[in-house]
Amino acid sequence: MKLAIVGAGLTGLSAAYFLKDSAKITIFESDGYGGLASSYCPSYCIEKFYHHCFRRDSDLIDLISELNLSGKLVWRVARVGQEYNGKIYPLNTPLEILKYPGMSLIDKAKLAKFTLWCKGKSQEYFRKYDEVKAVDGIRRDLGERLLKSFFLPLLRSKFGDLYTEVSYAWLLARVAIRSNRKSSGEELGYLRHGFQQLVDRLVERVEGEGCEVRKEGVKRLEKCGGWRVNDEHFDAVLWTAPLPVLKEVNPALKAAAGIKDVRYQSSVCLLLSSEKDVTQDIYWSNVNCTFGAIIEHTHFMPFKDYGERLIYLAGYTYPESELMKMREEEVIKIYVKDLKKFGIDSKDIRWAKLFRAKYSGPVYETGYLKKMTSYKTGVEGFYVAGMTSDPNYPERSMNGSVKAGKEVARIIKEDFGL
Ligand SMILES: Cc1cc2nc3c(=O)[nH]c(=O)nc-3n(C[C@H](O)[C@H](O)[C@H](O)COP(=O)(O)OP(=O)(O)OC[C@H]3O[C@@H](n4cnc5c(N)ncnc54)[C@H](O)[C@@H]3O)c2cc1C
Structure with missing residues (x-):
């Protein structure tokens, strides 16, 4: 069986890994291997967009183990913080939460009760709130002050x-899964020296089994008995690239396959090497700037792995926004200017590199649950897996994509008797 996989992100690579003994596979990739989980590699490798994993990410952890990379997987309590009036406060231990000045004691108690309530419910329970906006649900259940x-x-x-569009179902589901933390903070995992090792190992293994991984974008995709992908013939196609790209390549196929329009968000991430820390020991700080978070990677992984302080300024926007159109230098200027209030000046920055992803994940807006894609589509021999698959809800993640790759591989095997 000849299978074309569109996209060499973690979904496409994982699907190829789990199908490598059963099919003759060609993976088409228009950009870098690893997709959103790919890295920038000067003398070391660092993800273009911050990445970490969680203890519950069993499919990812199993794959890391199968690829003999378990020795590289490290776990650390990563400290988080929140900006209030230009200052970042740690928010990890019960005492730190009590001391945080941005919320009254009553609101903190309300929030704790709400978190416990979410934790006690199943993920399915929240689905009934799919048509309710998160802002409306929170306003109704917790009040305007906690919302703001x-x-x-x-x-x-x-x-x-796009924050006002998000569904209450997503918010509740997300609070439930993220509230499982130690009293000292949340433990996060990282593949020491970078997740690029996972990507490289996957490419190596699938190529070793005769799969071809090609730097060639798919521009033409048609059903013709079997399938024509660019100029080649295949028996089946697995699409793992963003859905708007499918709409550009073959809108009729997208419609026939029963795939609904899903709105995507974009990521604008500035990675910089700084002479100074922003905080003393916090990994992740939520801030009110053009970007939404400051992620101090070298407060998570050792400084000595890089020989410099690495910080991400991470923001989200939408594909048509100005931030996605502006020249790189302009975005860098805006982001760096916003850093000033935390005591970092442009002269403190050794270098800065901007990474933008037009389609960095679906917007979990109201009605999203009805738009999620199933692996088998309405067109025979055409499969879809990736960020809009069930394992990537309510959090799109490396684990979700590995799981989606594994599940779609099982279905393709069943369909073709492999
Ligand atoms: C800012 C940011 C931070 C994140 N942080 C984390 C984190 O901390 N932990 C975590 O677990 N996950 C994180 N993620 C999510 C994780 O990276 C993704 O969920 C996962 O990598 C998605 O993999 P995928 O293969 O499903 O999609 P993608 O990575 O999007 O792969 C799709 C691939 O298709 C390719 N493609 C597009 N068009 C074509 C075409 N015409 N022909 C051929 N190929 C094409 C793309 O170039 C891409 O490589 C983060 C994502 C972002 C954006």
Whole structure:
């Protein structure tokens, strides 16, 4: 069976890994291998967009183990903080939360009760809130003050300008899964020296089994008995690239396959090497700037792995926004100017590199649950997996993409008797 996989992100590479013994596979990739999880590699490798994993990411952890990379997987309590009036406050231990000045004691108690309530419910329970906007749900259940002081900054940090569109179902599901933390903070995992090792190992293994991984974007995709991908014939196609790209390549196929329009958000991430820390020991700070978070990578992984302080300024926006159109230098200027209030000046920055992803994830807006894609589509021999698949809800993640790759591989095997 000849299978074309569109996209060499973690979904496409994982699907190829789990199908490598059963099919003759060609992976088409228009950009860098690893997709959103790819890296910038000067003398070391660092993800273009900050990446870490969680203890519950069993599919990813199993794959890391199968690829003999478990020795590289390290776990650390990563400290988080929140800006309030230009100052970043740590928000990890119960005492730190009590001391945080941005919220009254009553609101903190309300928030704790709400978190416990979410934790006690199943993920399915929240689905009934799919048509309710998160801002309306929070306003109704917790009040305007908590919405403004706590949830709006978080929603803005995660969705940029699209924060008012997000569904309450998503927010509740997300609070439930993220509230499983130690009293000292949340433990996060990282593949020491970078997730690029996972990408490289996957490419190596699938190529070793005769799969071809090609730097060639798919421009033409048609059903013709079997399938024609660019100028080659295949028996089946697995699409793992963003859905708007499918709409550009073959809108009729997207419609026939029953795939609905999904709105995507874009990421604008500035990676910089700084002479100074922003905080003393915090990994992730939510801030109210053009970007929504400051992620101090070298407060998570050792400085000596890089020989310099690495910091991400991470923001989200939408594909048509000015931030996506502006010249790189202009965006860098805006981001660096916003850093000033935290005591970092442009002279403190050794270098800065901007990474933008037009389609960095679906917007979990109201009605999203009805738009999620199933692996098998309405067109025979055409499969879809990736960020809009079930394992990537409510959090699109490396784990979700590995799981989606594994699940779609099983279905393709069943369909073709492999
Ligand atoms: C800012 C940011 C931070 C993140 N942080 C984390 C984190 O901390 N932890 C975590 O677990 N996950 C994180 N993620 C999510 C994680 O990176 C993704 O969920 C996962 O990598 C998606 O993999 P994918 O293969 O499904 O999609 P993608 O990585 O988008 O892969 C799709 C591939 O298709 C390719 N493609 C597009 N068009 C074509 C075409 N015409 N022909 C051929 N190929 C094409 C693309 O170039 C891309 O390589 C983060 C994502 C972002 C954007």
